[in-house]
Each structure stands twice: as structure tokens, then as C-alpha cells.
Amino acid sequence: MKAACWMGRNTVEVHEVPDPRILNARDAVVRITSTAICGSDLHLYDGYVPTMKKGDILGHEFMGEVVEVGPQVSTLKVGDRVVVPFPIACGNCGSCANGMYSVCENSNPNAGMAEKLMGHSPSGIFGYSHMLGGYPGGQAQYARVPFADVGPIKIEDDLPDEKVLFLSDILPTGWMGAEMCDIKPGDTIAVWGAGPVGQFAVASAYLMGAERVIAIDRFPYRLRKAAQAGAQTLDYEEVNVLEALREMTAGRGPDACIDAVGMEAHHPVAAVHAYDRTRQAARMETERPHALREAIMACRNGGTVSVVGVYGGLLDKFPMGALMNRSLTLKAGQCHVQRYTRPLLERIRNGDIDPSFVISHRMRLEDAPRGYEMFKNKQDECNKIVLSAV
Amino acid sequence: MSQERDRATDRLARMLGLVSMGLGVAQVAAPGAVSRLGGVDGSPRARALMPLAGARELLHAALLLGGRRPADRVWTRVAGDAMDLAALGRAVSGTQGDRRRRVMAATAVVLAVTALDVYTAARAARRRSRPGSPEVEQVARRGMNLHAAVTVNRPRREVYRRWRDVENLPGFMAHLESVSTTADGRSHWRARGPAGTAVTWNAKVVEDRPDELISWKSAGGVVGVTGSVRFADAPGGRGTEIHVDLSYRLPTGRAGLLLARLTGEHPEQQVRDDLRRFKQVMETGEVVRSEGSPEGTRALRQARQRPARPVPPVRSSVRASVRSAH
Ligand SMILES: NC(=O)c1ccc[n+]([C@@H]2O[C@H](COP(=O)([O-])OP(=O)(O)OC[C@H]3O[C@@H](n4cnc5c(N)ncnc54)[C@H](O)[C@@H]3O)[C@@H](O)[C@H]2O)c1
Ligand SMILES: [Zn+2]
Ligand SMILES: [Zn+2]
Numbered sequence: 001m002k003a004a005c006w007m008g009r010n011t012v013e014v015h016e017v018p019d020p021r022i023l024n025a026r027d028a029v030v031r032i033t034s035t036a037i038c039g040s041d042l043h044l045y046d047g048y049v050p051t052m053k054k055g056d057i058l059g060h061e062f063m064g065e066v067v068e069v070g071p072q073v074s075t076l077k078v079g080d081r082v083v084v085p086f087p088i089a090c091g092n093c094g095s096c097a098n099g100m101y102s103v104c105e106n107s108n109p110n111a112g113m114a115e116k117l118m119g120h121s122p123s124g125i126f127g128y129s130h131m132l133g134g135y136p137g138g139q140a141q142y143a144r145v146p147f148a149d150v151g152p153i154k155i156e157d158d159l160p161d162e163k164v165l166f167l168s169d170i171l172p173t174g175w176m177g178a179e180m181c182d183i184k185p186g187d188t189i190a191v192w193g194a195g196p197v198g199q200f201a202v203a204s205a206y207l208m209g210a211e212r213v214i215a216i217d218r219f220p221y222r223l224r225k226a227a228q229a230g231a232q233t234l235d236y237e238e239v240n241v242l243e244a245l246r247e248m249t250a251g252r253g254p255d256a257c258i259d260a261v262g263m264e265a266h267h268p269v270a271a272v273h274a275y276d277r278t279r280q281a282a283r284m285e286t287e288r289p290h291a292l293r294e295a296i297m298a299c300r301n302g303g304t305v306s307v308v309g310v311y312g313g314l315l316d317k318f319p320m321g322a323l324m325n326r327s328l329t330l331k332a333g334q335c336h337v338q339r340y341t342r343p344l345l346e347r348i349r350n351g352d353i354d355p356s357f358v359i360s361h362r363m364r365l366e367d368a369p370r371g372y373e374m375f376k377n378k379q380d381e382c383n384k385i386v387l388s389a390v
Numbered sequence: 391m392s393q394e395r396d397r398a399t400d401r402l403a404r405m406l407g408l409v410s411m412g413l414g415v416a417q418v419a420a421p422g423a424v425s426r427l428g429g430v431d432g433s434p435r436a437r438a439l440m441p442l443a444g445a446r447e448l449l450h451a452a453l454l455l456g457g458r459r460p461a462d463r464v465w466t467r468v469a470g471d472a473m474d475l476a477a478l479g480r481a482v483s484g485t486q487g488d489r490r491r492r493v494m495a496a497t498a499v500v501l502a503v504t505a506l507d508v509y510t511a512a513r514a515a516r517r518r519s520r521p522g523s524p525e526v527e528q529v530a531r532r533g534m535n536l537h538a539a540v541t542v543n544r545p546r547r548e549v550y551r552r553w554r555d556v557e558n559l560p561g562f563m564a565h566l567e568s569v570s571t572t573a574d575g576r577s578h579w580r581a582r583g584p585a586g587t588a589v590t591w592n593a594k595v596v597e598d599r600p601d602e603l604i605s606w607k608s609a610g611g612v613v614g615v616t617g618s619v620r621f622a623d624a625p626g627g628r629g630t631e632i633h634v635d636l637s638y639r640l641p642t643g644r645a646g647l648l649l650a651r652l653t654g655e656h657p658e659q660q661v662r663d664d665l666r667r668f669k670q671v672m673e674t675g676e677v678v679r680s681e682g683s684p685e686g687t688r689a690l691r692q693a694r695q696r697p698a699r700p701v702p703p704v705r706s707s708v709r710a711s712v713r714s715a716h
Contacts, residue, residue: 003699020700023679053682055697072675092673094543094628106670109683110692112659124680130695134682137698144700146678 002389003057003140004368009047012058012369020136020144025072028148030082032389034161035062035138035365037375038169039195039262040310044128045372048263048286049312051113051131058368060086060126061168062138063161064389066148075149082152083167084145085337088124088135091150095123102334107146108133117313122334139368141389153341162356162386163348166200170384171355172340173308174200174260180306180331181256183208188249190214190298191231192291193260194222196358196384197308201258203229203353214248216241216291218266221381228357237268245298253300261291262309279316286313296322296330307332358384365389396461399513403461406507407454410447410467417444429492430481439477446470461514468511471504534638536658540665542672543629549672550601550621553632562667562677564688565660576609591615614638632668634661659689 005015020029038061043049063083066076076082088108089101096104104123108114111121113131124146127137136143145152155164174197181189189205191198194217205213206229215226216234223233234244245254267273267290276288295305296319305328323330347353360383363371371385417424421440422431430436450467454460478497485493542549552558556577560566567580567588576594593615597605605618617636624631666687670678677686682695 005699018700018702020681021703023681023684023701024676026674026676051695053695053697055699056682057699090670090674090678092543093669094541097543106674106678109678109680109687110695111666111687112663112689113692124678127698130682130692130698134680134695134698136681136700144681146680147674 001141002365003136004059004365004387006044006052006056006058007054010045012045012372014366014368015055017057017140020142022068022070023144024146025070026147026149027070028066028073028076028145028152029068030062030064030084030143030145030152031067032062032064032138032141032143034064034165035059035140035387035389036165036168036170037061037139037368037371037385037387039197040128040169041372042376043263043310043312045376046264048280049129050117050286051129053130053134056127056129056134057136057140058127059137059139060128061165061170062126062143062389063155063165063168064143066152067142069148073148076152076154080152081155083155083164083341084126084138084143085151085153085167085172085341086126086128086169087122087151087334087337088126088133088146089150089338090147091338096150099336099339100333101151101336101338110134125334139365139387139389141365151338153345155345157349159348160356162359163354164345165386166196166355166358167337167341167344167348169335169337170196170358171200171344171353172337173197173335174202175204175340175344176333176335177201177258177260177306177308178204178208178210180308180333181205181208181210181258181304183210183256185209186211187255188212188214189256189258190216190245190254190295191226191258191260192216192265192295193262193309194219194226194231194233195260198222198258198260199225199229199358200355201260201308202226202231205258206230207347207352214245214254218268219378222383225358225383241294242298249300253298253303255300256304256306257295257299259292259295259305259307259309263287263289263311265290265292265309276316285316287311287315289315289318293317293319296328299326299328302327304329304331308335310334359386361385363387395513396517399461399510399517400459402506402510403454403464403514406464406467406503406510407451407460409503410454411451414444414447414451417441417447427492428478428481428496429485429489429494430477430496432485432489433481436477436481443474443477446473459514461510461517464507464511464514467507468504471500471507474500475504534636536636536638536661537634538658538661538665539631539633540662540669541624541629541631542669544672546621546623546630547601549630549632550604552672553619553621553668554598554604562671563664564667564685577606579608632665634665636661663687663689 001019002014003017004012007013044052066078066080069076087102089096089104090106093105102123107124108121110130110133114121124133124135126135178201187210189210191201194215202213202215213231215231216236217223218235218237227233265288279285280288299305365387374382375385418441425431425437425440453463453466481493556569559569565581567582569577569579571577576592578592580588580590591608593606593608595606603620608615615638620633622631667677679686681701682698683691684701
């Protein structure tokens with residue numbers, strides 16, 4: 001089969017590789033129809049996630065048709081159409097039992113590697129480094145799906161791929177980002193990063209009853225998408241974000257702040273950007289946490305900072321004093337996708353949300369290398385790329 | 391024969407100690423003369439440092455002449471040689487004529503002595519790692535005590551039962567090939583060694599408190615293993631806590647080394663991996679595999695991952711037929 005492979009920093013190549021096969025009784029093999037490139041993939045592409053190996057198959061947002069099931073999978077049959085959540089979760093461990101699927105205790109065979117960096121191991125993730133399992137990803141024609149009786153959600157009606165594909169990751173992620181804000185009537189929510197995750201966080205926050213959502217980014221076309229979802233927008237290259245938020249909330253600060261940017265934030269002041277860039281290159285910190293720092297400083301006293309942007313290791317100049325002295329709450333996590341797929345599919349069905357609005361480009365799997373380049377450099381107003389694998 | 395060789399190594403080391411003593415005394419008592427001899431008398435800095443270098447030589451001498459196995463300390467001289475050579479190297483570039491010749495001669499002497507030091511240190515290192523050497527003996531006597539724990543989200547009685555049936559153990563203990571029980575309640579264990587070898591031993595259960603504790607002890611065979619596993623309810627319905635304690639008394643000689651290698655570089659990690667796989671089997675019904683780690687959790691494999699792409703097929707029957715139907 002064909003698959004998009006990570007071949008080193010800034011290099012993705014489409015290779016012919018062996019077809020996947022069942023390794024465990026609870027596996028299924030899925031023939032992939034649609035798959036997407038995620039902001040998380042850019043962290044791999046840019047070389048900031050440790051333990052990638054040359055030749056690894058990328059991709060964790062995919063859907064398709066079941067073509068083979070292991071003997072222990074009774075919930076799926078050949079021919080079923082499924083969307084596959086990006087965290088791999090067993091459904092049986094203590095974490096899964098509590099709905100914390102992205103910290104499943106069993107799905108990472110390389111847990112020892114992750115423990116060295118993080119203390120304990122999160123779940124395995126498709127196509128997302130060896131520290132997180134060494135699982136091939138879904139930017140391919142086929143993928144083996146472990147614990148196929150737990151993760152994949154069946155799509156039984158004729159909703160097109162592009163309306164349901166994002167159940168695999170970014171729609172639940174934006175939703176969880178908003179959910180962690182514990183939104184109450186009258187709340188103002190500020191969202192850093194108006195990428196697809198940020199756009200879904202905006203839409204979700206409104207569905208949860210936010211009074212007002214403010215999106216922060218520097219790309220006008222992305223801010224326009226956030227505005228379509230109802231947000232007021234701030235271009236951080238035009239205004240001082242902290243002052244603007246203070247002004248917009250009459251001095252209080254947003255009730256909750258969502259970081260939908262992650263480890264590769266950009267800073268408008270070249271010197272500050274260069275400082276973190278250098279420390280990151282020298283591996284003295286692994287993150288450039290400008291958005292997170294700003295979110296903490298902006299948040300109102302007693303408010304919540306919700307982090308869905310991905311971080312990999314250590315960061316520097318973290319405003320712990322603000323967090324502690326101002327009674328802030330910090331919540332974070334890879335999305336527990338399996339928890340949200342069913343209710344969100346319901347909302348797609350009843351028209352509350354049509355996730356396809358984030359798509360800007362449709363390409364073939366073979367074009368993945370060009371897709372990564374465009375998405376990374378925000379060329380041609382690139383917002384979200386869907387690859388067709390058929 | 392090797393004992394004679396060991397004594398020769400120590401004699402060599404003592405001789406080097408005497409050299410250090412002589413040189414050290416001279417450097418401290420007559421720094422000017424030694425500086426002239428070494429051709430570094432033109433540099434006030436070198437002259438000032440000479441008594442210090444002497445003190446260092448006396449330290450080497452004390453270390454080498456004072457110990458029972460002086461050869462083990464020769465590496466301290468190797469380090470000193472490096473410092474001397476560096477100083478002489480600096481001196482060569484700053485001198486000419488007769489003085490330069492004297493520096494070169496001194497360098498030649500130090501190089502010769504360095505070669506002897508390195509040779510002696512290497513002999514001592516080889517002696518330390520030989521089977522039967524005091525170092526290896528000590529590891530064997532001390533044995534290895536390992537502890538690891540895990541929480542399994544299953545009822546205590548079920549977890550206990552799975553473990554009590556020792557024939558289940560190879561299902562999650564990676565280095566075990568098989569465990570079979572015999573009629574008298576003993577069990578026969580067989581583990582994979584490096585390069586296709588096998589290590590076997592017998593064990594018997596010495597204590598068995600249902601749902602609480604199993605402890606066992608090896609009987610016969612080269613390996614001395616005592617182990618226990620305790621089962622306790624995790625608080626608040628979190629399943630069962632399992633604590634494993636193992637101690638290995640390694641036999642001396644070849645078998646011991648074989649076993650030490652068998653248990654790998656991080657035996658703690660291996661026991662933890664075993665427990666992780668036990669948890670997987672208990673909770674999910676199988677050992678979890680990925681394409682990067684097709685055998686499932688194993689410390690060795692984590693260090694040397696396959697790329698995350700499908701493992702080439704052994705047979706491709708099933709899906710090939712399904713796919714052709716599309
Ligand atoms: N937690 C999860 O489960 C999960 C799931 C998917 C994605 N993610 C993460 O969410 C983040 C966003 O994903 P995406 O797909 O939208 O990525 P993206 O790269 O398309 O979007 C990131 C946006 O952040 C903006 N940005 C950069 N620096 C900024 C700053 N200082 N202030 C404000 N905005 C800034 C960029 O201009 C860009 O528009 C990534 O870190 C991704 O890894 C997390
Ligand atoms: Zn993603
Ligand atoms: Zn789990």
C-alpha cells in the first residue's frame with residue numbers, strides 16, 4: 001500500500017510499504033477513505049517530538065471501511081464504515097473506565113520510554129512517535145486499528161466523509177478545550193490559535209453557552225473562519241493582546257483561556273521569539289510557550305486555563321507566580337476522543353455543527369508532501385487539508 | 391596461572407608507585423633541578439607548579455604502595471601522565487635550542503612511562519571482569535533483589551488465580567520459555583538465554599495464602615531464586631495491587647554470567663515490563679503489540695525500535711480475498 005512516511009525533519013515521502021495485518025485478536029484493519037493533516041503533525045514535521053524514526057507512517061485522523069476483524073472483535077464487521085479516534089485505548093483499564101482514554105494504561109507497549117520523559121505514560125497514539133507506541137499512522141491506504149471494539153465509531157447513515165472525519169480528533173479536541181473551561185452564563189472565553197482546533201473550540205464554547213468568545217491569531221483568513229463561528233477576533237500583530245483583553249472585559253480578564261497553539265507558538269517581538277527558538281534548538285527547553293504564558297497572564301483571577309495545544313517536554317519562564325497567587329486552574333490533556341464521538345456525531349446529525357467548514361484543501365494521498373509544506377507555511381490560505389486515499 | 395599473572399600485574403603497579411615516589415620527592419625537594427632537567431626552567435609558571443606536581447606524584451605513590459591490589463589504582467597515574475604531557479606539549483612550542491632538546495627528551499621518557507601505566511591499568515581492568523574475580527564474586531554473593539508493583543483493574547481473587555497457575559507465567563514473562571508443574575507440587579522452569587542457550591531450574595511453593603500471597607523458592611539447579619507476590623485490594627475499587635519481590639543468588643562462574651546477561655542490563659525494568667504485560671493480559675486479554683514493538687513491551691526492543699510501518703506479511707490470505715471483493 002501507499003503511505004506518507006516521516007523521513008526526517010521537514011521531509012515527508014509517500015512510500016510503497018507492506019499492507020498491515022492483524023497482530024492482536026482485538027484488531028481490525030481499515031481501508032482508509034479520508035485522512036487529514038493536523039497541527040500536531042506539524043510538530044513531528046518540524047522535528048520537535050522526540051523518538052520519531054525514519055520511515056514511520058504519519059497520520060492520526062482517519063476513517064474508512066473495515067476490511068478485516070480479529071476474532072475478538074464482535075462489534076464491527078467487514079464493510080462497516082468507521083471513524084477512528086486518534087488515541088488508542090483498551091476500554092478496560094482504570095483510566096479507560098473513568099473515560100480518560102488518552103491516558104489508557106495498556107495501549108502503549110513502549111510505556112517505559114514515555115515514563116523516562118513524563119513520569120508516567122499516556123496512551124499510544126497512531127503515527128505519533130515511538131515513545132507513544134510506535135504505531136503506524138493513518139495517512140495511508142490501510143491501517144491496523146488495535147482495540148477495534150472500543151475506539152472506532154460506526155457511521156450508519158450517508159453523512160459524507162468530510163462531515164464526520166474530524167470526529168477522529170480536532171472536533172472533540174476543540175470541544176474538550178471548551179468543556180475544560182466549565183463555562184457558566186455570562187462567561188467570556190479567549191482562544192489562542194485560530195487554527196482548526198481553535199475554530200472548533202470557538203464553536204463549542206458557544207454551544208456550551210458562552211456569552212462571548214475571542215479568538216487570537218495573526219492570519220486574517222484564519223481569524224475570518226473563527227469569526228464565522230461567531231468569535232470576536234484579535235490579531236496579535238496589530239494589538240497588545242493583554243491590553244485588548246483587559247479592555248474588552250472591563251478589567252476582569254477572560255473567565256477562561258484556551259491554548260490551541262501548543263509548542264511552536266510564534267511571538268510578535270522578534271527578540272523574544274528568537275530567545276525561545278534558540279533555547280528550543282539547543283534543547284534547553286522543548287517548547288516555545290508564548291501563547292500559554294499570555295493565556296495565564298490574561299486570565300481573570302480564579303479563572304481556568306485550558307490547554308489542548310500539544311507540548312512535548314520542558315518549558316522555560318513559566319508564570320507560576322501568576323497561576324498560584326491568582327488562584328488559577330490549569331487543565332490539560334490529549335483529547336479523550338472516545339468520550340465525545342457519540343454525542344458529537346449526534347450534534348452533526350441534528351445540524352448543531354457542520355465540521356466541514358474548516359476544510360480548505362482536498363488532495364490525494366500522493367500529494368501529502370506538498371500538503372505538509374503548504375499547511376506549515378500557511379500558503380494559499382491553507383486551513384485544513386483532507387487527503388483522499390482511494 | 392592467572393593468579394601468577396595477577397601478582398605480576400600488582401608487582402608492576404608497585405614498581406610504578408616507586409617511580410612516583412622518587413620523582414615526587416625530587417620535585418618537592420629540588421624543583422629547580424627537575425625543571426632544568428625537563429627543559430621547562432625558562433617558564434616561571436612551570437617552576438612554580440613543580441612542587442604541586444610533586445605532591446601529585448606522592449599521592450600516586452601512596453595509592454599504589456598502600457593498597458592490597460595496587461594495579462586497580464594505576465588509572466590515577468594515567469590521568470597524571472596526561473597532565474604532564476599537556477604541560478610538556480605547551481613547553482615544546484615555547485622553547486628552542488638545548489632547552490627544546492631537553493623538553494623533547496623528557497617527553498620521550500614520560501611517553502614511555504605512560505605506555506607502561508596504560509598497559510598495567512588495562513591488565514587490571516581485564517582482571518576485574520574475569521569470572522571468579524572478587525568483583526564478579528561479590529555481585530554473585532550479593533545477588534539481586536528486585537521489587538516491582540502494578541495495579542490491575544480486576545478482582546483480587548481472579549488476579550491471584552491467574553498467577554497461582556504458574557503455567558500461565560510465560561504468557562507475560564518475556565524471558566520464560568515454559569513452566570511446567572509436576573505431581574509433587576514442584577515446577578520446572580525454563581528460560582531463554584543468549585544465543586539459543588537455555589537456563590532451567592526447579593521451584594517449589596513455600597507459602598500459599600489464597601488471594602493474598604504466593605512465595606516460592608528454587609530447589610536444585612544452578613539458580614537460586616526466592617520470590618513472592620502479594621495481592622491486596624487497591625483502595626476505592628481500583629482493582630488489585632500486586633507487589634513482586636524477587637531475589638536471585640547467582641551461581642559463580644559461567645552460568646552466573648550467563649544469567650546476569652539473561653536478565654539484561656536493567657533487571658528492575660524487566661520485572662516492571664513483566665508486570666506491565668501481566669496487567670495487559672489481565673485487563674485486555676492479550677499482550678499489546680505495535681509495529682514498532684511487535685513482541686509487545688520489552689526494554690530491549692524499546693531501545694531498538696522497528697519503524698512504525700507494517701511488519702512484512704507471513705501470510706496474506708484473509709484480507710487479500712476480502713479486498714479483491716471490492
Ligand atoms: N490535545 C489534543 O488532543 C490535540 C488534538 C489536536 C491538535 N492538538 C494541538 O492543538 C494545536 C492546534 O492545532 P491545529 O491543528 O489548529 O494547528 P495549526 O497549526 O493549524 O494552528 C495553530 C495556530 O496557532 C497560531 N499561533 C501561533 N502562535 C500564536 C500565538 N502566540 N498566539 C496566538 N496564536 C498563535 C498559528 O498562527 C496557527 O493559526 C496544536 O498544538 C496541535 O498539536 C491537540
Ligand atoms: Zn490531530
Ligand atoms: Zn485503557
